[in-house]
Amino acid sequence: MAEIKAAGRARVRAAKEALAVEEAAHQKAAALWASAFDFVYDSSVAGSTARGSDFMNIDGRAVLVLVPGFSSWRSLTQAHVERWRAAAVLEARPTERRPSSLVFKWPCGEVRWKAEDAQVEAAAAWQEAHEATFAAARSLTLLLKKLEALGCSVVVVAHSLGARVALQALANDLAAPRIRSLLLLGGAVDNHALTGKSGPSNEINGFAFAEPGSAPAEFPFHRLLGKCASLTIAHSARDSTLASLWPAAEYARCGRLAPPALGLSGPTMEEMERQPAEGMERVVLLNVTEEVGVAHDPTEYLLSGGVQAALHAALYPDSRPAQ
Incomplete structure (x- = not known):
């Protein structure tokens, strides 16, 4: 009985230690994001911002809103932050x-990529x-409406x-x-x-029935362009994550x-x-x-030349491109 109790206590200690490690990792990630961006908006706590600041003071400004990807919150490193700062994407212009x-x-x-069962x-x-993207999208809409009300x-x-x-x-x-750019x-x-997928169709009594190979647009271009003054789509044909993990994840999901x-x-x-x-x-x-290669790192995409030019055009529409 004593051995069973001791084993139980050991498991409790191990669980507490693991929880402490997770909490420390979250705090470290939050600090890094806060050092890279002016504000951190937590969709689960509406209106929360980094450093306890109130983003009401950004009224009338251009605002870059980053929506990070899968398992990204704890993947930010100090090296990412330093590269973002060095790029000086958001530096002030003389007239703006x-x-x-x-x-x-x-x-x-969240994924512990070094764990034995990381793939599972x-x-x-x-x-x-x-599944969380639907609720997150609604929270993003509310944030965009707040920024619109501030004249951003x-x-x-x-x-x-x-x-x-x-x-x-x-x-x-x-x-x-409506926003300036996506x-x-x-x-x-x-x-x-965005486009849908066309396929051959059969016509019966004047009605066309699409073959299984066709699919409607999930996010139709015409609706998207009704909300965006401009749209930029960047891709890398050698992105190893999208080439291998994307199809595997979708097959496992559904x-x-x-x-x-x-x-x-x-x-x-x-x-x-x-x-x-x-x-x-x-x-x-x-x-x-050519610039991103096999990486799926958002920093690589953000700092590629074409994306930099698109960001500059969106953030500084009245300025000449930075030299």
Whole structure:
């Protein structure tokens, strides 16, 4: 009996120690995000901000809102922060106020990638994060409405699974306000999510029935462009995460054979050509394969030349490109 009690106490101690390690990791991650961005908006605690500040003082400014991707909250490192600072994306211009930056924290999943059962843990976390995108999108809409009320010009940058959150808010939530620009970086959504997928159809009594190979647009271009003055889609054809883990995660989540991710291939040109011409001049497709390579790191996407130019154009529409 004494041995059983001792074993029980040991398990309790181990659980407490593991909990303490997790809490310390969360605090470290929160501090890093707060050092990289002006504000951290926690979707589970509406209105929360980094450093206890109130973002009411950003009224009238341009605001960059980052929606991070799957299992990203604890993946930020000091090296990422230093590279972001060195890029000086948000430096003030002589005739314009410095834009503010805000990271949108949402339940994006947590994975202990060094654990023995990391792949099983990742599959479960992916499913939970995928389901959480709907509630997160609603929270993002509420944040965008607050920023609109403050007279801010908003630029949303969404990476990986964060692209689903941003697309769900802007394309499918009628309450979402119009923003200045949306940038999708390495988007973890189907490559036909914005265009739909065409297929042969049978016509019976004047009604056309699509074959199984077709699919409607989940986030239609025409609705998305109604909420964004400009849209930039960046992809890397060698992104190893989207090439291998994306199809595996989608198969584990719902047993489907997923098409290539938008962030791996970009939208299919055949389907792009089927889209109504109106507004498509505001869509920019960026192939950043040479700069990003096999990485899925949002920093690599953010600091690629094409994305930097798109960010500059969105944040400083009246300025010449930085030299």
